[in-house]
Amino acid sequence: MSILNYIFGPKLYMEYKGVPEPQRKMYEPGAAEKFGDQILSTLSVMWNISYYTSPLIITFLYRRGYFVAESMPTLAKITTSVGLIVMISLFMRGIGRLQSRAYSSMMKALEQAKANKTCGDADLRRFDFEFSAWPVDFDVGSTDDDKKKSLNVNSRRSGSLKIATLPCELAAYLAISTFGLSMMYPGSVKLLQKFMRPMLISGRAKLIEDDNGLRYKIKTIDSNEIDTVFVDNRNDNIGNGKTLVICSEGNAGFYEIGIMATPIALKYSVLGWNHPGFEGSTGKPYPEQDRNAIDAVVQFAIQQLGFAVEDIILYGWSIGGFSTLVAASNYAGVKGVILDATFDDVLYLAETRMPTSLSGIVKIAIRNYCNLNNSELAMKYHGPILLIRRTEDEIIAEDNRIETNRGNFLTLSVLKYRYPNIFRAAQIGKATNMLSKPLEVSNFTVAEEKLCMSRLITYASDQGKSFPMLIGEDYSEEVLNQMAMFLLRKHLRDFSSTHCSQLPGEFFSIPWDIPTEHGFVFT
Template sequence: MTKMYRNLYYIHGPRVLRSVVEKPTGHKAVVYIPNKFEKFGDNVFTSLYCATSLVIYTSPLVLPLALRRGWFTPDGGILVFKFLTGLGLIGLFSLISRTIGRLQNPHYSTFIDVLANAHKEYTPKSKAVLERFDFQFKSWPVDFDVKEIEEVKARKVLEGSRSGSMLSVTDLLAKMLTNTVGMSLVYPGSMGVMGLLLETPLLEGRTKLHLEYNGTRSKIRTRDNNDIDTMFVNQSTKCNGNILVICCEGNAGFYEIGIMSTPLAIGYSTLGWNHPGFSGSTGSPYPEQERNAADAVMQFAIHKLQFKPENIIVMGWSIGGYTASWLAMNYPEIKGLVLDATFDSLEPLAIPRMPKFMAGIVKHAVNNYINLNVGEQLSKYSGPVTIVRRLRDEMISTSQLELDTNRGNHLLVKMLETRYPNLVCSEIRSSLLTILSQPIQSIDIELKEQEQFYHEYISENRSSFPCLIGEKMTEDEKTLMLLYLVSFYSILPLNLFLFFLPLILLYLVSFILFSL
């Protein structure tokens, strides 16, 4: 590496957050402390980044204001040019200050040597040395590129209906809404400001995964050239360690502080990943980029981590149910699917949260640009499923804390309609939703007869779906059978059973309800 090339790292290199040092008592994480010149430059760049992000997020409000104040006139253009020139000079001065600070910091020089060596020759040994540092993920070498896998093929995609005229006023407004505040509202974790506010908790989470669980961080490149930040914890020495749980986080969730802790606590090998645009991951969480990211993570698990799909459980939390159900639809041989606090469709949740006069635009934007059709994707998967419904979930309910408006109810009903078409008709569907509007534990009905009949039917007939049980049943008998299918596991708390059920009960619908 030439001296000139090395010096460039001091100019555009990543910001270091912490390092791991060896102590007599074991490894210890030490926070990286920049000197005053480097800190000044970092603070200015952070402030400029936050200001830019704020302008982008509020652009629908800023642009009309700019027009009224004449910013797009010749005189206004000169004023804007002077303003941007001033910002440019501030940025240049900050860059020089940060570079000088880094040149004077021996710890940063050590890091540069390690990073440059990893980029020059990326081996397990150089990666192990690189993992002693936590820094901006943009400079992390690529561990896995899905485009290098010959077996990658086109996947199933269930798209929403597209508008016939892409030049309509509604479509233009919907597209503007989606590309400005829309994605930030649906996926607040993609906001750069959110990443900055959570930088310390995320750093602490990664440090814990690395030091306590010996987690391995990797960069996965998708087919659309996004880089996805992942963390893998290998627990193969434990009783459940030969099973991998892939965790798909919520709309403000990160693997560092998300649902990875649940499977880790009970001994499963676990792979967490951040949505496109979240923390170290690049891109934006549009449905196509989400699908490509999830597919790359699955390919990484199969080809790099050497897990067979039959030994992989996919777990989705909240909006993570979209990518989780998409993976299940495209990899039907997986061990099981767990959907926790997940909805059936985004549209019923989005419209009530926006002003009424925007209902048409919101509906168009959701159906054409953010169509998270979890229910439809789940209906295409016939493998083991566990659905967890929260009793006090304000995020996936159209009315806060009202159980009858929880869209998890509709997700369950849609799955039952697909798997048991003879049990669910329009009248019974209405009755089933009424039943689901209250905690199942409060329903005192003996269902042992339905349990026995169901298992006898499954043993005598094929166990695949759609299951034709219910052909000769009355409506009351169908309702009781559906109630059994819904409440079969309602007495179980959220513990080991959450993960054992998909493994034990092949092709059985299981619906777990519990109170927080």
């Protein structure tokens, strides 16, 4: 290998040695590599800051006269000086890496893996380095045509462009392209990732060394590369390892420090992934790219990891509920869906955080480019679903007021769609009032619970368990109220917590379902 391989090789973060967490150490570069990396890192941070503040910088330089012919030699000298600094820094980094035993071992393992077109080699898995250099493990584009799925989620509004709304359309596009997407998905901001990298590296080390996780790179149908980790507990015969939980993180969440901890502690097999543009994943978290990412993750779980669809639970937290429902709407036979601290429609959250005068632009931006409408998606999934509401949620509720929690609206939209004859206007009103405060301990007797369950089982056995289920057409008002409260409690659980705390294991369970001997009948 030439020195160029070392100069432009990936940054090495850690060498795994199987030691417990307190003794783990980040890779320590030598003096030459450290000096070169520090200069390049500083220049990179300055470039990122300049990118986000470019309109102000360009305006300042223009007013100072730096864009006239007389100032061009000065700009050329500055550019040449910066270029020289970069070249010297790169050379020093390469020399330092060449002298490092750990880095040389990593480079040899990486070259061997690329030659074999796989990263299954245990030698490569001993290292944590920049994921862009990691070989692709699973490519959706290379699978058989009959195994590929065509996603049916429309995240962009169709229709012709109207001249009258052209200024708003243009403003909405510019807003999303510059700061809007970063506001919705702050985890995609590179500066934030750089700040969090030590925590992410440590989190990965725990998953890989303590939980025996394996890291994989998945290539999507739109050529993004998705960073994933898989914890296999299928050999644990007394646990839940035969069931795979696919975890979709929030808008600033990463699998390294995210929601995987809860199902791992319960001994499920768990597959975590990072949204496009998050840490090792490429791309940007636009809905189109995100839905292709989750589809690739599910196909990887089925085709390469060997899980049946009916043995998969889809688990989404916060904005990850969108990814989860996208997958559920296209893989209808999954074992269940768990949505924690999730909203009904991101538009209503965006409108409350922006000035009222910009509501028109906000609506166009969301509906055209980031249409995360979970209520619509939930209607396309007919399987078991569990919603978890954080009673002190400060993110998807206004001023921590529980009655404004958008999870309330998602819950009611699911129940109203699935049981329209039970959730009529009066029952919706009672349920809304019930959701305006934390759910109290159920006062249902065992006999009442059995009676409600018996009604559902009898109807589903006779008429089929398709949704919307038309049970309740001839029920009295008293029975409707009883059934509505029963179904609400079966679909929703309260967790006394704020938005970002880890979900305790006792709240994570397989979603409730109506038991019938005939199973699902889809319409």
